Amino acid sequence: xxxxxxxxxxxxxxxxxxxxxxxxxxxxxxxxxxxxxxxxxxxxxxxxxxxxxxxxxxxxxxxxxxxxxxxxxxxxxxxxxxxxxxxxxxxxxxxxxxxxxxxxxxxxxxxxxxxxxxxxxxxxxxxxxxxxxxxxxxxxxxxxxxxxxxxxxxxxxxxxxxxxxxxxxxxxxxxxxxxxxxxxxxxxxxxxxxxxxxxxxxxxxxxxxxxxxxxxxxxxxxxxxxxxxxxxxxxxxxxxxxxxxxxxxxxxxxxxxxxxxxxxxxxxxxxxxxxxxxxxxxxxxxxxxxxxxxxxxxxxxxxxxxxxxxxxxxxxxxxxxxxxxxxxxxxxxxxxxxxxxxxxxxxxxxxxxxxxxxxxxxxxxxxxxxxxxxxxxxxxxxxxxxxxxxxxxxxxxxxxxxxxxxxxxxxxxxxxxxxxxxxxxxxxxxxxxxxxxxxxxxxxxxxxxxxxxxxxxxxxxxxxxxxxxxxxxxxxxxxxxxxxxxxxxxxxxxxxxxxxxxxxxxxxxxxxxxxxxxxxxxxxxxxxxxxxxxxxxxxxxxxxxxxxxxxxxxxxxxxxxxxxxxxxxxxxxxxxxxx
Numbered sequence: 023x024x025x026x027x028x029x030x031x032x033x034x035x036x037x038x039x040x041x042x043x044x045x046x047x048x049x050x051x052x053x054x055x056x057x058x059x060x061x062x063x064x065x066x067x068x069x070x071x072x073x074x075x076x077x078x079x080x081x082x083x084x085x086x087x088x089x090x091x092x093x094x095x096x097x098x099x100x101x102x103x104x105x106x107x108x109x110x111x112x113x114x115x116x117x118x119x120x121x122x123x124x125x126x127x128x129x130x131x132x133x134x135x136x137x138x139x140x141x142x143x144x145x146x147x148x149x150x151x152x153x154x155x156x157x158x159x160x161x162x163x164x165x166x167x168x169x170x171x172x173x174x175x176x177x178x179x180x181x182x183x184x185x186x187x188x189x190x191x192x193x194x195x196x197x198x199x200x201x202x203x204x205x206x207x208x209x210x211x212x213x214x215x216x217x218x219x220x221x222x223x224x225x226x227x228x229x230x231x232x233x234x235x236x237x238x239x240x241x242x243x244x245x246x247x248x249x250x251x252x253x254x255x256x257x258x259x260x261x262x263x264x265x266x267x268x269x270x271x272x273x274x275x276x277x278x279x280x281x282x283x284x285x286x287x288x289x290x291x292x293x294x295x296x297x298x299x300x301x302x303x304x305x306x307x308x309x310x311x312x313x314x315x316x317x318x319x320x321x322x323x324x325x326x327x328x329x330x331x332x333x334x335x336x337x338x339x340x341x342x343x344x345x346x347x348x349x350x351x352x353x354x355x356x357x358x359x360x361x362x363x364x365x366x367x368x369x370x371x372x373x374x375x376x377x378x379x380x381x382x383x384x385x386x387x388x389x390x391x392x393x394x395x396x397x398x399x400x401x402x403x404x405x406x407x408x409x410x411x412x413x414x415x416x417x418x419x420x421x422x423x424x425x426x427x428x429x430x431x432x433x434x435x436x437x438x439x440x441x442x443x444x445x446x447x448x449x450x451x452x453x454x455x456x457x458x459x460x461x462x463x464x465x466x467x468x469x470x471x472x473x474x475x476x477x478x479x480x481x482x483x484x485x486x487x488x489x490x491x492x493x494x495x496x497x498x499x500x501x502x503x504x505x506x507x508x509x510x511x512x513x514x515x516x517x518x519x520x521x522x523x524x525x526x527x528x529x530x531x532x533x534x535x536x537x538x539x540x541x542x543x544x545x546x547x548x549x550x551x552x553x554x555x556x557x558x559x560x561x562x563x564x565x566x567x568x569x570x571x572x573x574x575x576x577x578x579x580x581x582x583x584x585x586x587x588x589x590x591x592x593x594x595x596x597x598x599x600x601x
Contacts, residue, residue, distance in 0.1 A: 023359055024077055026068065026129075027351030029088045029141075029343050031119065033059040033207055036344035036426075037067035038373075039075045040351045043363035045149075047074035048373040048426040050344045053549040059207060063122050070375050085129050086354035088346040089138035091119045093165035097187060134354045138164025138346065139314070142338075143181060145349030146311035147174030148356075150336035151367025156305035157181075158298060161314035161342070162192035162207075169297070169314075171238045173305045177362030179353075182304070183238045188249050190242065191293060192316050194231060197247060197255040198286045202279055203269035206255070207315075214321055215460050217287035218503035220280030227263050228289045238300055240293065275459070291322045295330055302331035309334045313349070317341040318428065320507050323486040339371050339483040340427030370482065370515040372433055374424025375549065379570040382551050386571060391555070391579075394572040400518065404525040406572055407565070411439050411526065411535070415564035416453055418540055420554045421518050424547075429484045430539035431509055432465055432519030434547050434554075436563065438536040440464055440499040445536065453561040455543040461507070464499040466534035467523045468510040474534065475508050484509045498536045509537060556582055 027038040030051075038048035047070065052058055054066025072079060095116045115121075123129050136144075142159040157172040157179060168190035172181040195213070196206045204212050233241050246260040254268075261267065266278055298310065310332035317323070317337050327335045338345050352363045379397055386393050396403035410417055419435045430436075436453065438445045440462075450458045463484050464475075471477055474492035481488075487505045490496060499506050513520035527533040540554065541547045542561050548554045551568050558566045558575070559582035566573045 023355060024075065024081060024083050025351045025354045025358075026071065026082050026085045027088070027347035027349075027354070028064065028068075028085060028123075029345075029347040029350070030063050031061060032343060033061045034342050034344040035060050035062055035064045035067070036340070036347045037064040037071050038347045038351055038426075039071040039077075040355055040363060041075055043355050043359075043361065045348070045364070045368070045373065047071040048340075048348065048371075049375070049424065050426070050546070052546040053374065053424065056546060056553070058544060058546050063126055065126065068127065074375070079127060079129055082129065082131060084132045084134055084354050084358060085123060085127075086347075086350035087119055087123075087133060087135045088141040088343070088350040090135050090165050091116050093137065097163070097166055134350075134357065136350050136353045137167070139167045139170040139184070140179070140181060140353065141346040141349035142313040142341075143170060143172050143174070143311075143349065144179050144353045145345050146313035146317075146336060146338040146341075147179050148352040148363050149338060149348060149368040150174075150309070150311045151365065152309045152311065152334075152336065153365075154307050155309035155311045155336070156301050156307050156332065157311045158301055159312070159314040160191050160294070160316035162196060163187045163190055168192060169238065171297075171301050171304065173307070174311060177356050177360070185239055188242060188244060188247065189240055191240075191290060192314070193247070193249060193255070194242060195286060195290055195316065197260075198228075198282065200255050201260070201268050202282060203271045203273060205271075210315075210319075212457065212460065213283045214287060214319055215501075216275070216280055216283040217321070218284070218501055218505070219459060220277065220282070220284035222285045222288045223281045224264060224266075224285035225288050228285050230263065231260075232289070232293065234293065234296060238297055240297075275457070287321060290316070290319065291325050294322050294326060298326055298330045298332065308332060309336070311336045311338070313338040313341045313345065315342040318485070320484070320486045321505075324488060327486065335486075336367070337483070337485045339368070339429065339485065341485075342428070345427060369512075371426040371431065372423040372515070373426040376423040377551055377569065382568045382571055385551050386568075386573075389555075391573060392577045393568070395570065396572060397570040400521070400570075401525075403567070403570060403572060404522050407522060407567060408525050408529055410565050411437065412529065414439065414442060414445070416445070416449060418554055418558050418563045418566040419519070419522075420540065420548070420551065420566070420568050422516075424549055427483070428539075429509070430537060430547060431482070431484065432511060432516050432537065434540040434549075435465075436538045436540050438498065439532075440496045440534055440536040441494060441530075441532060443497040445498045449536075449538065453542070453563060454538065455561070461501040462499050462536050462538050463507040463509060464496070464534045465509040465511050465519070465523065465537040467520060467527065468512045470527070470533035471508065471510045475506060477508060477510075480510045480512070481508055482510055482512065482515070494532055496534075499534075508534075558582075
């Protein structure tokens with residue numbers, strides 16, 4: 023049974039392939055199109071998934087779509103939003119999904135559609151490895167649901183309560199994200215990173231934005247919100263309540279902005295803790311599964327696990343809309359076979375394309391770029407990389423299959439020595455070209471994690487924070503509040519990356535590296551060797567590992583940064599849109 027799962031039509035378009043219940047491939051369209059948060063039909067990702075599975079579109083038994091076009095259209099019509107013809111998104115037409123799949127993909131088999139939050143819930147439960155669990159999904163909005171409560175057992179996922187639009191924790195968080203001058207559906211990470219710098223002095227005011235109701239319900243005070251506008255998400259009443267003008271993008275971030283971010287984060291955590299406690303009353307399980315964009319808030323995840331009633335937590339690594347394609351495919355498998363997809367837990371997300379050393383060699387030969395060739399000499403390659411890291415170099419690391427989801431986990435990463443006090447500011451300002459308050463994460467060998475972080479369990483997907491408890495000075499990965507967001511690296515799933523960490527440990531006694539995503543601000547994570555070389559040139563990385571080859575910056579012509587990109591233009595982003 024071969025099933026393709028699709029997420030498309032809003033943002034974070036993605037595709038996956040299940041074969042007899044096993045996840046064969048998954049990728050976001052943005053990595054191929056080079057359009058960040060690309061919402062369009064994921065043709066590039068689909069081509070990859072089919073190629074990885076060794077199948078043609080005619081061999082697919084069913085295609086699963088991640089939401090209900092009919093129910094979504096009802097909400098869109100209620101909101102009376104008009105389509106911008108420049109956006110590249112589909113018209114408000116309930117048949118557009120099937121028509122696009124039939125005409126643009128050429129698929130003639132059955133198309134199954136599932137509700138948005140049902141797909142989120144399934145993506146979390148089916149890939150958790152749990153036989154039974156409580157399930158919580160939280161995001162901006164699907165069709166009408168914004169938060170759902172459910173239980174998973176065996177091969178079934180049952181949602182028993184929903185919170186409906188316009189009452190939404192995700193939209194509340196996005197409203198303040200926009201108020202703080204950051205882009206919605208992209209800047210929420212920035213607000214979470216900014217929060218520890220402030221004090222929760224706006225918390226009392228923000229509590230007036232939401233009223234907690236009985237059971238799993240809550241209501242937003244709509245006098246402060248405007249979800250029909252594409253220009254802004256708030257009303258003048260919010261400005262009056264906060265007594266603080268909106269921050270314009272690019273303006274200096276002051277103490278008041280830090281305090282507002284801290285207050286928002288505190289409010290989110292308060293509400294989530296209250297609602298997971300309610301969920302525990304309804305579902306007698308020690309295990310919780312989470313998905314939806316809000317589940318990517320790793321600070322809240324830590325509090326849910328540390329202070330909530332559940333003893334085990336699984337957050338789907340691609341918890342946003344891209345990962346809902348996994349849930350749709352899993353639901354289709356269960357519907358068509360009567361069986362649960364593969365019962366084992368998701369142990370890694372190295373599900374994207376890989377490139378052979380031979381293909382890299384051909385590229386280097388064609389470009390004339392000089393590189394050190396370490397084919398057949400991995401230990402020497404790792405030693406050369408460690409030499410550069412110890413010299414203070416920032417190194418691009420490109421190896422194996424690309425990660426699925428928003429985190430770089432040692433396949434498409436930028437690496438540095440976490441002990442250097444200057445490295446964080448250098449990467450933020452010169453390489454990532456982003457705000458200097460943004461923290462960086464450590465990747466640590468699994469067997470050493472508990473010596474350096476108050477974590478208590480493996481965390482392979484960087485989805486929760488914890489206090490840094492190391493005897494080492496780690497200024498580059500320790501946030502202002504003494505926390506970090508570690509990735510624990512298991513050699514069974516990331517062999518060469520683990521070997522690099524081990525080589526660094528052997529030379530330094532430090533079993534970790536600073537790890538951030540291999541991209542610059544405004545661009546998706548790199549996918550191909552060409553993307554990596556272009557990113558190296560534009561960000562001025564000191565060195566780049568492309569599989570078995572090591573390239574130093576002085577070997578890369580500066581005009582590589584200006585070479586034509588595999589990019590489709592024409593995507594228009596409003597402040598917020600429900601399309």
